[in-house]
Amino acid sequence: MTTAKTNSLTGAAPRVQRSPLTEALLNRRLWLGILGWTVALLIFFPIFWMVLTGFKTEAEAIAEPSLIFSPTLDSYAEVQSRAGYAKFAINSVVVAFGSTLLALLIAIPAAYSMAFLPTKRTKGTLLWMLSTKMLPPVGVLVPIYLLFRDVGLLDTRTGLIIVYTLMNLPIVVWMLYTFFKDMPKDILEAGRMDGAGTLQEVLYLLLPLTLPGIASTGLLSVILSWNEAFWSLNLTSSQAAPLTAYIASFSSPEGLFWAKLSAASTMAIAPILVFGWLTQKQMVRGLTFGAVK
Amino acid sequence: MNKTRTSGRTIGGFRTLSLQAPAVSLLFLWMIVPLAMTVWFSLQRYNLLMPGMTGFAGLENYEYLFTDPALWSAMGTTLLMVGWVLAITVVGGTLLAVLFQQEFMGQGIARVLAISPFFVMPTVSALVWKNMMMHPANGVLSWVAELFGLPAVDWFSSLPLTSIIIIVSWQWLPFALLILLTAMQSLDEDQVEAARMDGAGPIAIFFFITLPHLKRAISVVIMIEMIFLLTIFAEIFVTTSGGPGLATTNLAYLIYIRALLDFDVGMASAGGVVAIILANIVAIFLVRMVAKNLEN
Numbered sequence: 001m002t003t004a005k006t007n008s009l010t011g012a013a014p015r016v017q018r019s020p021l022t023e024a025l026l027n028r029r030l031w032l033g034i035l036g037w038t039v040a041l042l043i044f045f046p047i048f049w050m051v052l053t054g055f056k057t058e059a060e061a062i063a064e065p066s067l068i069f070s071p072t073l074d075s076y077a078e079v080q081s082r083a084g085y086a087k088f089a090i091n092s093v094v095v096a097f098g099s100t101l102l103a104l105l106i107a108i109p110a111a112y113s114m115a116f117l118p119t120k121r122t123k124g125t126l127l128w129m130l131s132t133k134m135l136p137p138v139g140v141l142v143p144i145y146l147l148f149r150d151v152g153l154l155d156t157r158t159g160l161i162i163v164y165t166l167m168n169l170p171i172v173v174w175m176l177y178t179f180f181k182d183m184p185k186d187i188l189e190a191g192r193m194d195g196a197g198t199l200q201e202v203l204y205l206l207l208p209l210t211l212p213g214i215a216s217t218g219l220l221s222v223i224l225s226w227n228e229a230f231w232s233l234n235l236t237s238s239q240a241a242p243l244t245a246y247i248a249s250f251s252s253p254e255g256l257f258w259a260k261l262s263a264a265s266t267m268a269i270a271p272i273l274v275f276g277w278l279t280q281k282q283m284v285r286g287l288t289f290g291a292v293k
Numbered sequence: 294m295n296k297t298r299t300s301g302r303t304i305g306g307f308r309t310l311s312l313q314a315p316a317v318s319l320l321f322l323w324m325i326v327p328l329a330m331t332v333w334f335s336l337q338r339y340n341l342l343m344p345g346m347t348g349f350a351g352l353e354n355y356e357y358l359f360t361d362p363a364l365w366s367a368m369g370t371t372l373l374m375v376g377w378v379l380a381i382t383v384v385g386g387t388l389l390a391v392l393f394q395q396e397f398m399g400q401g402i403a404r405v406l407a408i409s410p411f412f413v414m415p416t417v418s419a420l421v422w423k424n425m426m427m428h429p430a431n432g433v434l435s436w437v438a439e440l441f442g443l444p445a446v447d448w449f450s451s452l453p454l455t456s457i458i459i460i461v462s463w464q465w466l467p468f469a470l471l472i473l474l475t476a477m478q479s480l481d482e483d484q485v486e487a488a489r490m491d492g493a494g495p496i497a498i499f500f501f502i503t504l505p506h507l508k509r510a511i512s513v514v515i516m517i518e519m520i521f522l523l524t525i526f527a528e529i530f531v532t533t534s535g536g537p538g539l540a541t542t543n544l545a546y547l548i549y550i551r552a553l554l555d556f557d558v559g560m561a562s563a564g565g566v567v568a569i570i571l572a573n574i575v576a577i578f579l580v581r582m583v584a585k586n587l588e589n
Contacts, residue, residue, distance in 0.1 A: 033397035039389065040403035043467070047409055049433060050421045065436045106315045113312035122309075125317065127584055132324045134576030136524045138545040139569035142552050142561050143330030166323040173316060227414040229527035230545075234553060244527070248416040251423070251531045258424055265417040276412030277405050284475045287468075288517060291586045292476050292510045 054262035061258035075263035088246035096225040099164035111176035129170040179213030216282035334562035341556035354563040367547040386469025411467035415527035476510030516579035
């Protein structure tokens with residue numbers, strides 16, 4: 001893209017000398033680059049600084065901000081071995097992936113029927129699902145807390161998985177619905193002609209063909225569950241607490257170790273940051289329910 | 294088998310129902326049970342610390358709630374937070390989207406860096422800002438202030454609400470950027486080119502072509518952000534715990550205090566009902582907008 005445009009412009013200008021227009025344009029691009037990178041680095045700076053601090057010693061971490069230090073993995077080792085990081089990480093993984101799998105399992109049949117066997121009510125159902133997302137969690141915190149206490153789901157992974165599944169279900173249905181709808185119908189028809197039943201149709205045609213869509217839907221759901229903080233802080237304490245709650249425990253004055261906090265935080269966000277970069281396009285579709293293209 | 298397929302509709306309709314049943318019924322329960330309980334509790338005398346005091350309270354909880362200055366303070370804080378963060382992220386996001394739409398070296402990587410904060414879990418971003426950016430003695434911001442010979446700011450005690458707004462804006466600016474950048478990609482390049490030929494400057498192009506094109510995306514950003522910003526919790530929980538005093542207590546945090554710190558279920562539920570009503574006013578507009586989009 002870039003080279004093509006530049007070439008056509010320089011090509012249009014006389015060979016011997018660059019026209020003032022080209023000159024200005026080249027300059028403009030240079031300045032845009034400087035401006036763009038400055039802004040991007042400023043926005044990214046807190047993350048960069050956190051990653052950097054994770055490689056410092058505690059003494060260096062709270063000293064004058066500095067870029068010069070000898071990197072050490074001590075904080076990482078300590079967070080791993082002493083602070084029980086692994087337990088929280090496992091909780092995060094189990095809860096995020098468990099709720100995602102469950103949501104996909106419930107959503108795939110629903111999205112399939114909505115996309116391929118639409119009725120008059122389909123649009124209404126989709127919109128109604130969206131409206132359940134609008135219920136603010138604080139509004140229903142008390143009853144969920146009491147219900148969970150009474151049935152023994154407080155501070156359990158199962159409890160969090162249930163909440164996150166329901167929290168993400170509307171988004172997952174919506175995204176799958178749009179992916180399924182984009183799939184050419186002829187392929188499914190051909191399959192039916194060859195005598196495939198519904199189950200075979202779904203298992204051997206629909207799922208393999210829409211796998212990229214299902215994968216990005218799943219990733220989005222993992223990201224949202226992984227980063228969710230309201231329910232994890234209020235429904236878990238020690239046993240089922242995921243990384244969001246673990247990191248929050250650093251906010252107490254006695255937990256203030258910057259290097260360890262940074263190391264733990266870096267480990268907590270690294271996988272999700274990568275997932276986020278990979279799914280940014282689908283993220284837009286999922287988060288705006290397809291209202292922005 | 295073949296017969297069911299060809300005479301499809303009714304049987305198809307039946308099958309549709311059975312396939313959607315798990316999703317629909319679960320979401321229905323998830324919505325209606327807690328909602329009904331919240332409304333019910335809000336009409337009860339129910340404090341976990343005073344098990345003896347129970348029974349129907351009528352509108353008593355609401356009466357206490359609405360005469361409690363904390364509610365109005367929390368409402369004001371909520372509105373200030375939502376308003377400022379929206380203003381910062383929408384204006385900033387639009388400008389950034391225009392910037393990152395331009396071609397420059399490494400634009401793709403710069404873009405990815407700029408949207409990154411959105412993927413950072415809220416408890417992490419709150420702690421990083423609190424300790425490493427805004428710390429009065431050793432934070433990066435006070436270090437920068439000192440470089441310029443300015444006094445260091447004790448962010449969370451002297452500017453608590455501003456500090457929260459900065460942190461939340463940092464998280465949501467990338468969201469606005471991400472959505473608006475996507476919307477920019479459907480901007481008609483020929484139209485821009487034509488306008489340029491006609492002698493329109495960049496500012497005119499921005500106001501007469503880009504901005505109108507982004508109108509829908511901007512309204513979606515506002516609606517979605519509003520729904521999330523109305524219930525900001527983790528950032529407050531981790532940094533100021535609602536203080537000093539009530540300076541950073543929004544509606545969400547107030548309900549949390551009443552419910553899980555004071556154990557006043559009745560009062561917290563009344564607050565919950567207020568939060569639900571507020572969110573629904575916002576939600577009606579969003580659902581309408583999406584519904585309109587579905588028609589196309």
